[in-house]
Amino acid sequence: MTDATTKKPLRVSVDGTAGPYILVPGEQLAEVERLLRSHGVRCWTDGNAISLNDAPAVGVINLGRRGNAVAVQSLLDAHP
């Protein structure tokens, strides 16, 4: 799946200790969340998509400590 604002693939990040996460343009949050949930992936957003200086808003989809970053990345890659 591609980031609608940067045109680059969406990436699952694994830094930190709070579990994997995905930075997603605000306009794609619902679509990505729906895709993950439809494949049984436990995920949530914090309800905010932050925009600075009128740049496109960005939100975070969290996968939790037990989130499987590799599997979710494969899922995103398989849905262009």
Add this chain to the structure above:
Amino acid sequence: MSFAAEVRDLRTRALAELTDAHDYHSDTLIAWGTVGRVIARGETIAVTNTLTGTVTTDADLVGKIRGYTVERLPEATFQTFLTVFEAFFADFVRAWLRSYPESLRNAADVPVGRILDAADKSAVVEYLIDRAVVGLLYEKPVDWFAYLEKRLKLGCPSAGEVARFAEAKATRDILIHNRGVVNEAYLAKVGKNAARFALGERVDVPEPYHRETWDLLRKMVADLSDAVTAKFP
């Protein structure tokens, strides 16, 4: 002040405190999210703690923001939600017992020393009320609401709501007393069917659960207040 009027005041205060706690949660998420976006844009931050001399940089913050926003903040505000409800519940029972002290007639004996030291009868009654409330709060949540139902017959909260509240309270207890790691006490309080985690796992407070708990507590406060207003106008 009548019992119903006092409960309405308690409701107003509890709902305001729950709103305030959730606003703090949301505003703090926005603040940290903004910091993260600023750093991602390439701006640098260096803050010196004048007390310790520790310098916090953008690189330090990047490493901390995820843990702060996904775990520590939701866990802290979740605990606040439960604390607000417990204070509401304790004050609710206190208000009931003050209005209807006859309910204390079968309470256990009062130590003679307490009576001798009391300024008057109302001080003894207040002691009995405190003892009843504190004793009740040490019981399981299902017993809290059974206590109310037996005396007030308000018809709320529902059994399902009590079970969800009991799970949330057990989650709060495990965060406070066992670093968030599920133990036998959590499983005993919640029961196998309602437990969100297995023995040894660390609990989490994801956004949907955080929001649903907040909604549940607001509903329980409002329902109890409405029921009292209807029954004790």
